[in-house]
Amino acid sequence: QAQLVESGGGLVQAGGSLRLSCAASGRTFSSYTRGWFRQAPGKGREFVAAVSGTGSTTEYADSVKDRFTISRDNAKNVVYLQMDSLKPEDTAVYYCGARPTFGRFGPDEYSYWGQGTQVTVSS
DSSP, X not given: OOEEEEEOOEEEETTOOEEEEEEEESSOXXXXXXXXXXXXXXXXXXXXXXXXXXXXXXXXXTTTTTTEEEEEETTTTEEEEEEOSOOGXXXXXXXXXXXXXOSOOOGGGOSEEOOOEEEEEEO
């Protein structure tokens, strides 16, 4: 059974960095778009970034552009989210997902999800 597992979350001061990982198991996702979303308390799940199956194309939310970098290693079936210059408003549970085709899709259009990892940025 396909499974996505996020790791790398934690507590960091504003201006700091974290790298999230999302490991896949149970099937290969090398042709799938992999995306990162986040959900703050009392808010809906919002798009953060996505990367195409080959890794050649990426998409970012305006709020994280130039601060976050999404990448993938298909040999390891892992996708990463490097988060730099973190701000308190980046505090949320971060989820990774997978879907068959690339594009800026909403969370309802993702087929697979991990359980999430908490990121807390203190001011």
